[in-house]
Each structure stands twice: as structure tokens, then as C-alpha cells.
Amino acid sequence: MPKDSGIGASSKRREDVRFLTGAGNYTDDINAHGQAHVYFLRSDIAHGRINSINTSAAEAMPGVVKVFTGKDFEGVGGMPCGWEVTDRHGAPMQEPPHPILAQGKVRHVGDPIAAVVADSLEQARDAAEAIEVDLDELPAVLDMKAAAQEGATLVHDDLKNNICYDWHLGEEDNDKINGIFANAAHVTTLDLVNNRLVANPMEPRVALAEYSRGTDEYTLYTTSQNPHVIRLLMCAFVLGLPEHKVRVVAPDVGGGFGTKIFHYAEEAFCTFAAKACNRPVKWTSSRSEAFMSDAQGRDHVSTIELALDADNNFIALRTNTYANLGAYLSTFSSSVPTWLHGTLMAGNYKTPVIQVNVKAMFTNTVPVDAYRGAGRPEATYQLERVIDKAARELGVDPIALRRQNFVTQFPYDTPVALTYDTGDYHGTMDKLEAAADIAGFAARRTESEAKGKLRGLGINCYIEACGIAPSNIVGMLGARAGLYDAATVRVNATGSISVMVGAHSHGQGHETAFPQVVADMIGIDESMVEIVHGDTSKIPFGMGTYGSRSLAVCGSAMVRATEKVIDKAKKIAAHLLEASEADIELKDGQFSVAGTDKSVAWGDVTLTAYVPHNFPLEVEPGLEETAFYDPANFTYPAGAYACEVEVDPETGKVSIEAFTAADDFGNIINPMIVDGQVHGGIGQGIGQALLENCAYDENGQLLSASFMDYAMPRADDVPFYGVDHSSQTPCTHNPLGVKGCGEAGAIGSPPAVVNAVLDALNSGGKAIDHIDMPVSPSRVWTAMNS
Amino acid sequence: MTQVSMTVNGKSVSGDVEGRTLLSSFLRDHLSLTGTHVGCDTAQCGACVVHVNGEAVKSCNMLALEADGADVGTIEGQAAEDGTLNVIQQAFQDHHGLQCGFCTPGMVMSAAALLKDKPRPSEAEIRKYLEGNLCRCTGYHNIVKAIMAASGQDVSSIAAE
Incomplete structure (x- = not known):
């Protein structure tokens, strides 16, 4: 029977009421008295040298408060990168400056050149048109392989080349791996593009900054997944402000998907300008601006090689990948193609020798950083595409080939630096085969063929490293921050509880799921527990929400803090019951003395904590505890996905006929929310596979800068999904046994879709090895007719 | 300035x-009805859908002056x-038809307009009707399910609550 409350219950989301009635409080819904608006004049070319900027006409326009250019920010820090990657020779990555407003050069379409602050947005926009910018256009650096050549135009004049780093992981002995490939019974090679995407949370980014001369304090309201990270980066590295004078608030945030992790120039600008103008300053991104200024995702070009022995065992794997970082290093961009990508190349398989080579490139494009999955989708896509190609070449069943090579013993040390703590890949595949009715596929294909359609079945397995991350390990790998999280459990006198958490909810339902845990531990009603998040003046220093870490890391901190609360409450209960603390049991919100009928209720104990008339002298009054939790390892969600497509051979149109996900997320707090997370991830993955592409022309012009041009998945592009998460191997190293579910769908679905399309095309009798995402009708039709 | x-x-x-001045701006900035959201600038996303004289309209794509004298309904007036x-x-709450909540007002207003004209739409009809409403969180699964449930259809056989 499903539970109706606490851990394991599909409690309805309490946050829904405000969202469904228009009572949400998103950043753009907030206005400050007397606020001015900023409009950024952005580069309309990809690469150019700024000769001069004349703002005098703009400054004279109606309503204009002040016009800023790069000159106003000389001496102010640039946007920092939070991860220093070391290259294959032990040298640090090349790290060019990233100014708030362009200085000397513009390096991508959308690079901000000047900013106009005016009484109204319309006045600011009008005045921006009067700014005269004298620019010499330079050749745009776009193709990654060309950009890596000697003599290529430099994106950053002060760097020795366009290569941020040339990185390596895994097998160091080239002769050894070359020998394995040379002597392998079979080698499968595939050249792949992981298409550039735009995260496109439905809420565009917004920043509103206030400054008070009276107190010298700043408040920044911003669309962020991690307000404390923004405060730290902005204060310590950009503006040089003391943190205790700066409050950062991320109120209701309309989706993030990674792109709202990063500290952006507009946030620092508004904070700076609020003081400079002595007025609140607000910026609201338009969607077109978001396409030019939100960090983008993916954009890898890879050659992947898989060696197999005569029994079809995987014996070596090698990737050579070019990763596009765009024009500047965004906050966590350097970690994505390396430690979030290379480490995942083992996948679910016991391949003994793996080598990962990554060249990360600067180009004249919008910066690229983490987008839902961040490196793990890129790894999974290569691996699962090359496995499917090998199965086709060898004439073996793709599921059988995968099963044969699954890791089955845990813990398992991969050749690429991870230790998987637990998993059951065969068990999860069993769930998939049943849920997706794999056995019935042949009959469904026959039905499709009778309608003149080609039908394909695509399989994909994935593993992720989530719950980032053990601070000592990521520190060794170059992270410039710890990745613990924190929670404060404040019990109020009458027994209700406020939990202040470092995690941020922007769709994940923390306000519902987190209380389920605390309420369950104490045995009280969920409605007695409230979550407070998103405001640095209220919450302890936590690192926020990304990398499927909220419950695994912040939830663990919350459990630890709740345990401390319970320990203290037991001391008080023991005093009230005149019993030994060791004999006190807590169940269903009652403290009782073991073996007796003596008990005292939760509310009586909490009231005693705050009205300590009859109280143990050695115990402090009050009932509030904080815990910081630094994980011992990553968590390893894993799964198996199946996609069935129909291809119309007349038009090349692909339709998703069925999509089934079998995931192992370990223990689950709220199954309804977990299912929703998987649905959303699959929707985005189908988007990548079939529809989405961030396209630049040969001059670096962004061709896909609106929803008219960038094909977001719509309701009629996707089916109902089947989701099964009954395969559960709890995480062995966090107190809840949870693994994280936020990114799985986006990681697991693109290869399943493309594998299904190729299966369909090959069923038509034509050998087609490869097709790139997005698998558009024209690409399918061309593949079928070439 | 003109009075509207x-x-x-x-x-x-x-x-x-x-x-x-757009109708969406008039609602948000002049009337502080901030439940109507603006998610794009090309009338594609549908977060700003309101009812004008009973019809679903993208309020970012209509001037406030065009709505002079009209009967406008927004998400704030639905409960x-x-x-x-x-x-x-x-039904959206019961079936987890929302996550971040940003597209939700537009989804609810579009669904209301759909159900007024077609009280029991099929799954395909719902998906087709929602082409003008983007959601990035839900993969649409639970939105479609919620609208089917709101129209009195049995959704118990649709996978995943």
C-alpha cells in the first residue's frame, strides 16, 4: 500500500497553491520604490575590436540616469571561474579575464558593450540606440578543430592559443592502449556531435539590486539556484564587498536546469550600479537576450572507439573530444568536459582500459557551462551510441551485449577515478524489459510496417555521478569551493519546525519533500514542518541545488540536524519523565520510557525547551540545531531506457511512439515528485535528440535566438512516458540512502531516441551507421536517400 | 498617455x-497582477495567456489599448x-501538473479555454491545443493528464502518478 504521509508518500505539493493562483513571487514580480531599469547594449557581431564608444547623445536622452561602459569597471574584478582544471602536462588551464562590460574587444554576439540605466526600460532602450560604437570586425573563431590549429585567430589576444586546456584521464600508456586496439577482435569507431543546447527555463533571468547609504547594505534579488554561491563570488571576487553587508535573495525561481547556477555579469552590474546611481536598479532579460547571454550547454565533437575481444567483451574504450567553452569561462564550465564527463566514460560496464582526451576550446560564441546532466549526457551519448553500433556490426542483440559487459560486483573502482558504491544493472534492465514489453516489439514493428512506417527500438543504459560532492576530492581536482551543504532545524515553542536549507527549490518540490523526512523522523504531521530557502539572510551557508544534490547532500545535513534536535529533546524528555535518557524512545511524536506507559508529547517537550521552568540544568534552553554535511562519495543513480519510434519514410519525420524509463534512484521520498523529475528530463532529452539546436552561421551570428527559431519540445512532440523506479539499491554512504533523480531523464534519453531511429532506418534494409542530433526530418530523409 | x-x-x-504598452505590462505593472508571466518576446511560450471576452489571448501580443472596454480574466480570478x-x-495539483510554476498560469488559462469549447478532449486534442504553451519542467506528461482528469476522464491507467 502506498504511504499517505512521510517518507515514501506521494504528498501533494504545498507550493502548488501559490503557483496555481498567480501568487508566486518570482524576481520580476518584485519592484523596489524608485527603481531604475537597465538595458544592455550587446554586440551584434561575434568578434571585434572596440575603437571607441560615444555615449554623450545617449546620456542626454530623456529619463537617462547614467550610461556605463567597460571603462567604469576598470579595477573591478571580472567574472570568476570556480574550477581550475590542470592539463595533461600539469599546467593550469588558460584563464582569460571575463569583464562585466566588454573591454577592448567583443567576443560573442550578445557580449555587453554598454549599459543604460534610466527611469523606464523603454527610455533605457531608446537611449541605447543613440550610443555610437566604433568597432573593427575580426574573423570569428567558430570551428573547434580549426581554432586549435597553429596560427588560428585568437579569441583572447593575451593567450598563447585558443585551447583552454588539453586534458587527459585514464590510461596513460599510449602504446598499451594502441596495442589493445590493434589486436582487438573488433573495433567500432564513431564520430559524434553533441549538439549545443540552450537550457531555456521558462522564467528569463532577472536581477534587482538595492543599496542603502544609511546602512551601506545591499540586497540583490536574483534568479539563482544558489544564492550563497552568488553572494560569495560577487563579494569576494568581483566587487570586493563584505558579505555581511550583502543579502542575496533567490525567491520563487521559474526553472534553472543549470543555467541559473552561474554568477552572471548582470547581477554584479546591478549591484554595482545601485550604489553608483543611488537607486535600485532592475534588469529583466528578454528571451532573445537569454539566448545571447545565458550560458549554453553541451557542444562536444567526439571520436569514440570501442575495442571488443572475440567473445564480445569490452576491452578498451577511447574518446578524443573537443569541448566548446564559448568566449569566456563561465562559473563551472571548465569542470563539465573533464571531471563531469571523463569520469563517466566507464558507464555501466567493466571495460578495463579507458582513455579520455579532451581539448577545451575558446570560440566566439556564448559561454557554455552545465546544463541538466552536465558532461554526463555527453559521456553517455558517446558510449551508448558506440555500443549500439558495435552490436549492429557484430549482429548481436544490443541488450545482450550490454548485459554481458555490465558491472556486477560492488563497490567497483572504474579506470576513470570513480568508485560505484552500489547498483543492480541487470535488475534494472529486467524492470525495463518488462515495463517496455521488449518481447512484444517485433509485433509492434509489424503493425507499423503495415502502415508504411519504419519502427525502431532504442536501448540506453546510463550511470551518473550525483550528489556532488566530497569537498576534499573535488578540491584535489581543481574545484575552488567545497561542495557540502547545510541545514538549520529550528523547533518553535509549540512544536512546529522551520528548516533553513542551503538547497534551493526551483521546481523540485523541496517545500513538500523535505518536510516529509523531518516529520517522519519525529512522527509528527508534515504540515508542522516548513522549509525556508533562497535568502542568505535566513539560511546557513549552503552550496545550492544542481547536480541532483539537494536531497543527497542538503537532505543529509537536514537529517543530521534533526538527529541533533531529537537527541537534545530526549534529554529534556528524560528530565520531564524522571527517567534515564538512554531509556527514552521517540515514536509518533511521543517520547516514552521504554517498557513503561509513561510518555510526554513532542509539543510538551518543545514548549519546555523554550519555557524552561522545569529543565535539566546541564542543558541549554531552546531547540535549534545546524548541521553541515560533506558527502563521502558521489551517488550513482543508474538506469535503462527504451524508446520506440516510427519513421515516416516519405518525409523523414520521427515520432516517439513509446518511451520507458527504469531507474534506480535508491530510496525515494516522494514518488510523485521523482516521476515528475524523470518526465521533465526525458522531455528535454527528446528535445535534444529530435528538435533543439543552437545554431551559429559562418560569421558567428546566432541563428536560433528566439522560440521562433529554436525548436523547444511542445506537448504534441512527446508521448506519455512509462516510469519505473522499483529497482532500488540504496546509496550506502548517506543517511537517507538516496541517489538523486533530477538529471537522469536528460542523460538517459537522447541515445535511446537516436538508437531507435537508427534501428528503424536499418530495418528498412539500408545500412545507416550514424545520424547527428537533432534528428530532423531533413536529416533522416537525407540519410535514407543518399 | 491614453486612458484605458x-x-x-x-x-x-x-x-x-x-x-x-502591452496588455501583459498593464496587468503586471499597472495592476500588480503578477500571476500573468512573460516568458518570451515572440508570442511563443504562452505563459502570459489570459482570457479576453472569454477567448484565450497571449497578453504579450495585445496592446492594452486594444483591450479597452474588454472583460479580462487572469489566473488571479480563477479560484x-x-x-x-x-x-x-x-487537477494540476492532484496530478503534479506543475513544477517551477512559471508556465502554470498560462497552462491553466489555456486549459480553461479548451475545456469551455470541448468538455472532454482526447489526449491528442489536448496536446495539439497546447502547442502555444511551452513548459520546460514536466515533459507535458502530467499537464496533459491533469487536463484529462479535470474534464472528468479516468486517468488511472496513465502511467505514473
Whole structure:
């Protein structure tokens, strides 16, 4: 029977009421008295040298408060990168400056050149048109392989080349791996593009900054997944402000998907300008601006090689990948193609020798950083595409080939630096085969063929490293921050509880799921527990929400803090019951003395904590505890996905006929929310596979800068999904046994879709090895007719 | 500036607007009805859908002056006076039809317009109708399911609650 409350219950989301009635409080819904608006004049070319900027006409326009250019920010820090990657020779990555407003050069379409602050947005926009910018256009650096050549135009004049780093992981002995490939019974090679995407949370980014001369304090309201990270980066590295004078608030945030992790120039600008103008300053991104200024995702070009022995065992794997970082290093961009990508190349398989080579490139494009999955989708896509190609070449069943090579013993040390703590890949595949009715596929294909359609079945397995991350390990790998999280459990006198958490909810339902845990531990009603998040003046220093870490890391901190609360409450209960603390049991919100009928209720104990008339002298009054939790390892969600497509051979149109996900997320707090997370991830993955592409022309012009041009998945592009998460191997190293579910769908679905399309095309009798995402009708039709 | 008057959620309102002021701006900035959201600038995303004289309209794509004299309904007017959610809102909560909540007002307003014209739409009809409403969180699964449930259809056989 499903539970109706606490851990394991599909409690309805309490946050829904405000969202469904228009009572949400998103950043753009907030206005400050007397606020001015900023409009950024952005580069309309990809690469150019700024000769001069004349703002005098703009400054004279109606309503204009002040016009800023790069000159106003000389001496102010640039946007920092939070991860220093070391290259294959032990040298640090090349790290060019990233100014708030362009200085000397513009390096991508959308690079901000000047900013106009005016009484109204319309006045600011009008005045921006009067700014005269004298620019010499330079050749745009776009193709990654060309950009890596000697003599290529430099994106950053002060760097020795366009290569941020040339990185390596895994097998160091080239002769050894070359020998394995040379002597392998079979080698499968595939050249792949992981298409550039735009995260496109439905809420565009917004920043509103206030400054008070009276107190010298700043408040920044911003669309962020991690307000404390923004405060730290902005204060310590950009503006040089003391943190205790700066409050950062991320109120209701309309989706993030990674792109709202990063500290952006507009946030620092508004904070700076609020003081400079002595007025609140607000910026609201338009969607077109978001396409030019939100960090983008993916954009890898890879050659992947898989060696197999005569029994079809995987014996070596090698990737050579070019990763596009765009024009500047965004906050966590350097970690994505390396430690979030290379480490995942083992996948679910016991391949003994793996080598990962990554060249990360600067180009004249919008910066690229983490987008839902961040490196793990890129790894999974290569691996699962090359496995499917090998199965086709060898004439073996793709599921059988995968099963044969699954890791089955845990813990398992991969050749690429991870230790998987637990998993059951065969068990999860069993769930998939049943849920997706794999056995019935042949009959469904026959039905499709009778309608003149080609039908394909695509399989994909994935593993992720989530719950980032053990601070000592990521520190060794170059992270410039710890990745613990924190929670404060404040019990109020009458027994209700406020939990202040470092995690941020922007769709994940923390306000519902987190209380389920605390309420369950104490045995009280969920409605007695409230979550407070998103405001640095209220919450302890936590690192926020990304990398499927909220419950695994912040939830663990919350459990630890709740345990401390319970320990203290037991001391008080023991005093009230005149019993030994060791004999006190807590169940269903009652403290009782073991073996007796003596008990005292939760509310009586909490009231005693705050009205300590009859109280143990050695115990402090009050009932509030904080815990910081630094994980011992990553968590390893894993799964198996199946996609069935129909291809119309007349038009090349692909339709998703069925999509089934079998995931192992370990223990689950709220199954309804977990299912929703998987649905959303699959929707985005189908988007990548079939529809989405961030396209630049040969001059670096962004061709896909609106929803008219960038094909977001719509309701009629996707089916109902089947989701099964009954395969559960709890995480062995966090107190809840949870693994994280936020990114799985986006990681697991693109290869399943493309594998299904190729299966369909090959069923038509034509050998087609490869097709790139997005698998558009024209690409399918061309593949079928070439 | 020109004066514009209309009825919004049953109340008479008026304000002075520029010719270029959009209905969405009038609702959000002049009336502080911030439940109507703006998610794009090309009338694609549908977060700003309101009802104008009973029809679903993208309020970012209509000038405030064009709505002069109109009867406008927004998300703020959908629940009962005492706060009780209407049948569509309740179905969205029951079936987890929202995550971040940003597209939700537009989804609810579009669903209401659909169900007014077609009380029991099929799954395919719902998906087709929602082409003008983007959601990035849900993969649409639970939105479609919620609208089917709101129209009285049995959704128990649709995978995953």
C-alpha cells in the first residue's frame, strides 16, 4: 500500500497553491520604490575590436540616469571561474579575464558593450540606440578543430592559443592502449556531435539590486539556484564587498536546469550600479537576450572507439573530444568536459582500459557551462551510441551485449577515478524489459510496417555521478569551493519546525519533500514542518541545488540536524519523565520510557525547551540545531531506457511512439515528485535528440535566438512516458540512502531516441551507421536517400 | 498617455498607458497582477495567456489599448473567493501538473479555454491545443493528464502518478 504521509508518500505539493493562483513571487514580480531599469547594449557581431564608444547623445536622452561602459569597471574584478582544471602536462588551464562590460574587444554576439540605466526600460532602450560604437570586425573563431590549429585567430589576444586546456584521464600508456586496439577482435569507431543546447527555463533571468547609504547594505534579488554561491563570488571576487553587508535573495525561481547556477555579469552590474546611481536598479532579460547571454550547454565533437575481444567483451574504450567553452569561462564550465564527463566514460560496464582526451576550446560564441546532466549526457551519448553500433556490426542483440559487459560486483573502482558504491544493472534492465514489453516489439514493428512506417527500438543504459560532492576530492581536482551543504532545524515553542536549507527549490518540490523526512523522523504531521530557502539572510551557508544534490547532500545535513534536535529533546524528555535518557524512545511524536506507559508529547517537550521552568540544568534552553554535511562519495543513480519510434519514410519525420524509463534512484521520498523529475528530463532529452539546436552561421551570428527559431519540445512532440523506479539499491554512504533523480531523464534519453531511429532506418534494409542530433526530418530523409 | 478602462476579474479598472504598452505590462505593472508571466518576446511560450471576452489571448501580443472596454480574466480570478481551487487548478495539483510554476498560469488559462469549447478532449486534442504553451519542467506528461482528469476522464491507467 502506498504511504499517505512521510517518507515514501506521494504528498501533494504545498507550493502548488501559490503557483496555481498567480501568487508566486518570482524576481520580476518584485519592484523596489524608485527603481531604475537597465538595458544592455550587446554586440551584434561575434568578434571585434572596440575603437571607441560615444555615449554623450545617449546620456542626454530623456529619463537617462547614467550610461556605463567597460571603462567604469576598470579595477573591478571580472567574472570568476570556480574550477581550475590542470592539463595533461600539469599546467593550469588558460584563464582569460571575463569583464562585466566588454573591454577592448567583443567576443560573442550578445557580449555587453554598454549599459543604460534610466527611469523606464523603454527610455533605457531608446537611449541605447543613440550610443555610437566604433568597432573593427575580426574573423570569428567558430570551428573547434580549426581554432586549435597553429596560427588560428585568437579569441583572447593575451593567450598563447585558443585551447583552454588539453586534458587527459585514464590510461596513460599510449602504446598499451594502441596495442589493445590493434589486436582487438573488433573495433567500432564513431564520430559524434553533441549538439549545443540552450537550457531555456521558462522564467528569463532577472536581477534587482538595492543599496542603502544609511546602512551601506545591499540586497540583490536574483534568479539563482544558489544564492550563497552568488553572494560569495560577487563579494569576494568581483566587487570586493563584505558579505555581511550583502543579502542575496533567490525567491520563487521559474526553472534553472543549470543555467541559473552561474554568477552572471548582470547581477554584479546591478549591484554595482545601485550604489553608483543611488537607486535600485532592475534588469529583466528578454528571451532573445537569454539566448545571447545565458550560458549554453553541451557542444562536444567526439571520436569514440570501442575495442571488443572475440567473445564480445569490452576491452578498451577511447574518446578524443573537443569541448566548446564559448568566449569566456563561465562559473563551472571548465569542470563539465573533464571531471563531469571523463569520469563517466566507464558507464555501466567493466571495460578495463579507458582513455579520455579532451581539448577545451575558446570560440566566439556564448559561454557554455552545465546544463541538466552536465558532461554526463555527453559521456553517455558517446558510449551508448558506440555500443549500439558495435552490436549492429557484430549482429548481436544490443541488450545482450550490454548485459554481458555490465558491472556486477560492488563497490567497483572504474579506470576513470570513480568508485560505484552500489547498483543492480541487470535488475534494472529486467524492470525495463518488462515495463517496455521488449518481447512484444517485433509485433509492434509489424503493425507499423503495415502502415508504411519504419519502427525502431532504442536501448540506453546510463550511470551518473550525483550528489556532488566530497569537498576534499573535488578540491584535489581543481574545484575552488567545497561542495557540502547545510541545514538549520529550528523547533518553535509549540512544536512546529522551520528548516533553513542551503538547497534551493526551483521546481523540485523541496517545500513538500523535505518536510516529509523531518516529520517522519519525529512522527509528527508534515504540515508542522516548513522549509525556508533562497535568502542568505535566513539560511546557513549552503552550496545550492544542481547536480541532483539537494536531497543527497542538503537532505543529509537536514537529517543530521534533526538527529541533533531529537537527541537534545530526549534529554529534556528524560528530565520531564524522571527517567534515564538512554531509556527514552521517540515514536509518533511521543517520547516514552521504554517498557513503561509513561510518555510526554513532542509539543510538551518543545514548549519546555523554550519555557524552561522545569529543565535539566546541564542543558541549554531552546531547540535549534545546524548541521553541515560533506558527502563521502558521489551517488550513482543508474538506469535503462527504451524508446520506440516510427519513421515516416516519405518525409523523414520521427515520432516517439513509446518511451520507458527504469531507474534506480535508491530510496525515494516522494514518488510523485521523482516521476515528475524523470518526465521533465526525458522531455528535454527528446528535445535534444529530435528538435533543439543552437545554431551559429559562418560569421558567428546566432541563428536560433528566439522560440521562433529554436525548436523547444511542445506537448504534441512527446508521448506519455512509462516510469519505473522499483529497482532500488540504496546509496550506502548517506543517511537517507538516496541517489538523486533530477538529471537522469536528460542523460538517459537522447541515445535511446537516436538508437531507435537508427534501428528503424536499418530495418528498412539500408545500412545507416550514424545520424547527428537533432534528428530532423531533413536529416533522416537525407540519410535514407543518399 | 491614453486612458484605458476594462474589467479584470470582475472589477472595473483603468489606467494611463502609452500606445506601446502591452496588455501583459498593464496587468503586471499597472495592476500588480503578477500571476500573468512573460516568458518570451515572440508570442511563443504562452505563459502570459489570459482570457479576453472569454477567448484565450497571449497578453504579450495585445496592446492594452486594444483591450479597452474588454472583460479580462487572469489566473488571479480563477479560484473561488474563499481560495478554493477550481477544478482545473485542483487537477494540476492532484496530478503534479506543475513544477517551477512559471508556465502554470498560462497552462491553466489555456486549459480553461479548451475545456469551455470541448468538455472532454482526447489526449491528442489536448496536446495539439497546447502547442502555444511551452513548459520546460514536466515533459507535458502530467499537464496533459491533469487536463484529462479535470474534464472528468479516468486517468488511472496513465502511467505514473
